[in-house]
Amino acid sequence: MNDLGWIDPVLGAARPQVMGALLRYFRNLDTAEEAFQEACLRALKNWPQNGPPRDPAAWLILVGRNAAMDQVRRQSRMTELPDETVLSNLDDAEASLADRLDGEHYKDDILRLLFVCCHPDLPATQQIALALRIVCGLSVKRIAQAFLVGEAAMEQRITRAKARIGAAGVPFETPGAPERAERLAAVAAMIYLLFNEGYSSSSSREAEARTPLAEEAIWLARLLLRLFPAEPEIMGLTALMLLQRSRAEARFDRDGNLVLLEDQDRSLWSQPRIAEGLALIDKAMRHRRPGPYQIQAAIAALHARARHAEDTDWAQIDLLYANLERLQPSPVVTLNRAVAVSKVKGPQAALDMIEPLGERLRGYFYFHGVKGALLEQLERPDEARKAFGQAIALANTPAEAAHIRQHLDRLSAN
Amino acid sequence: MLYAILCYNSEEAVGAWSKDHHDQTMQRLYAVNDKLARQGRLGPVARLLPTTAATTLRKGREEMVIDGPFAETKEQLLGFYVIDCASLEEAIHTAKELAKANPGTGSYEIRPVAEFHPSQLPDERGHAKKPAA
Numbered sequence: 001m002n003d004l005g006w007i008d009p010v011l012g013a014a015r016p017q018v019m020g021a022l023l024r025y026f027r028n029l030d031t032a033e034e035a036f037q038e039a040c041l042r043a044l045k046n047w048p049q050n051g052p053p054r055d056p057a058a059w060l061i062l063v064g065r066n067a068a069m070d071q072v073r074r075q076s077r078m079t080e081l082p083d084e085t086v087l088s089n090l091d092d093a094e095a096s097l098a099d100r101l102d103g104e105h106y107k108d109d110i111l112r113l114l115f116v117c118c119h120p121d122l123p124a125t126q127q128i129a130l131a132l133r134i135v136c137g138l139s140v141k142r143i144a145q146a147f148l149v150g151e152a153a154m155e156q157r158i159t160r161a162k163a164r165i166g167a168a169g170v171p172f173e174t175p176g177a178p179e180r181a182e183r184l185a186a187v188a189a190m191i192y193l194l195f196n197e198g199y200s201s202s203s204s205r206e207a208e209a210r211t212p213l214a215e216e217a218i219w220l221a222r223l224l225l226r227l228f229p230a231e232p233e234i235m236g237l238t239a240l241m242l243l244q245r246s247r248a249e250a251r252f253d254r255d256g257n258l259v260l261l262e263d264q265d266r267s268l269w270s271q272p273r274i275a276e277g278l279a280l281i282d283k284a285m286r287h288r289r290p291g292p293y294q295i296q297a298a299i300a301a302l303h304a305r306a307r308h309a310e311d312t313d314w315a316q317i318d319l320l321y322a323n324l325e326r327l328q329p330s331p332v333v334t335l336n337r338a339v340a341v342s343k344v345k346g347p348q349a350a351l352d353m354i355e356p357l358g359e360r361l362r363g364y365f366y367f368h369g370v371k372g373a374l375l376e377q378l379e380r381p382d383e384a385r386k387a388f389g390q391a392i393a394l395a396n397t398p399a400e401a402a403h404i405r406q407h408l409d410r411l412s413a414n
Numbered sequence: 415m416l417y418a419i420l421c422y423n424s425e426e427a428v429g430a431w432s433k434d435h436h437d438q439t440m441q442r443l444y445a446v447n448d449k450l451a452r453q454g455r456l457g458p459v460a461r462l463l464p465t466t467a468a469t470t471l472r473k474g475r476e477e478m479v480i481d482g483p484f485a486e487t488k489e490q491l492l493g494f495y496v497i498d499c500a501s502l503e504e505a506i507h508t509a510k511e512l513a514k515a516n517p518g519t520g521s522y523e524i525r526p527v528a529e530f531h532p533s534q535l536p537d538e539r540g541h542a543k544k545p546a547a
Contacts, residue, residue: 005439008432009426012426013424013426013430056424222426222429225466226465226466229481229482230481275528279502279526280466280467283469286479286502
């Protein structure tokens with residue numbers, strides 16, 4: 001095997017489980033990380049010659065743990081290290097370790113690893129930076145690029161986050177069912193945050209830099225789903241991200257400007273992602289335990305199923321938003337629902353719906369954009385112009401401002 | 415004699431392949447496929463979606479629909495179907511029909527197909543003789 005492209009993915013895939021186990025042994029993130037690094041170095045030396053062990057994660061845990069313990073025991077002196085050639089052939093030791101790794105134990109290891117990154121003391125940006133470093137194993141440099149900050153600043157952010165976790169202590173007891181559900185919810189929220197960080201880009205150049213964030217979020221969601229295969233909200237979260245991500249290629253035009261959903265070239269949507277997302281949302285629905293992620297995924301699924309923008313089942317989307325409003329009341333959800341209502345019942349009904357939100361969404365770009373578009377449809381150009389003017393003043397990106405300017409130009413032309 | 419070759423690997427690792435590694439690997443695989451097709455030896459080829467998208471129908475006195483892939487180690491893969499379904503419900507319904515026709519122990523793992531290439535076998539091979547019951 002001359003092509004060593006297979007080793008990095010194997011190391012990456014094993015990482016959460018190995019890091020989770022090493023964190024359980026050493027109860028310290030830095031020690032666990034150093035042990036993992038050491039194990040990876042030895043794998044890179046050993047595996048090309050001997051081939052991959054039958055259970056790479058078990059191998060890495062054993063080697064990492066031994067290396068770190070040697071380090072602790074003999075401190076500065078160079079030590080005799082265990083011979084990995086022997087290790088990878090120690091089928092019995094490997095098998096019993098693999099057995100122990102099965103079952104709830106290793107699930108909770110990985111969940112704990114994810115959960116420590118979601119510590120409530122940490123601001124959201126630190127949570128996701130830490131998860132990318134610790135769980136996904138992205139280099140600080142790559143994380144910094146994705147967040148569009150300097151490497152030193154990101155290094156500092158991660159170090160600070162680790163220090164805070166160290167001070168707060170890592171929860172090592174095996175969680176009961178309610179704690180596990182709580183941890184799952186916190187981790188799911190962090191993963192979606194990570195995804196949005198990667199998805200909220202407003203230009204194609206920025207989107208490219210941030211792509212790894214969205215990809216890692218999907219990777220983490222799949223990991224979580226493998227650990228907890230019967231959780232409909234985790235299915236919903238994974239489906240939601242896959243369906244949104246399926247549109248990545250269509251979201252920007254050749255000049256790098258944002259293209260709205262209804263104007264996108266749907267032939268550019270990724271069919272494998274759509275297929276996977278639809279399969280997951282189908283699975284989730286069978287549980288009849290709806291939740292916010294599932295509903296948002298179901299809405300995304302209706303868009304994905306529509307061949308052309310005009311085939312979209314807006315009535316069904318309106319119903320789903322109504323459900324989401326009940327589960328998770330928020331003026332932003334109502335605003336989104338109003339867009340569906342405008343397609344089903346016309347612009348006046350939608351406008352009536354969003355008028356009461358004016359106070360709370362005063363500083364929200366999208367509110368004024370939607371309001372302007374509705375007024376434009378109702379042929380009230382002066383009020384429309386005023387709303388668009390407010391939107392432009394609140395635009396977060398040049399792309400948003402450019403989009404509103406198109407509306408204004410159209411108003412002036414008529 | 416027709417042979418099925420079943421592909422096993424860590425889906426996490428394969429999912430983490432870099433685009434280059436993925437494309438290069440697929441190119442090498444397609445080259446093998448093409449050669450087999452030219453020789454008239456290639457039957458249907460499918461690439462499955464990840465096991466996270468799988469559902470399993472467990473046979474028994476009462477059938478059970480379980481989230482996730484088939485996980486028993488004491489049963490072996492004995493065969494597979496590729497069917498066209500409008501929804502997961504329809505796929506589960508079909509699996510239940512099979513379970514009714516072949517009751518008792520065992521499971522059907524229902525996994526969506528990501529990529530499908532129909533059979534390149536000449537007709538008389540593609541429609542191989544019915545297996546002796």
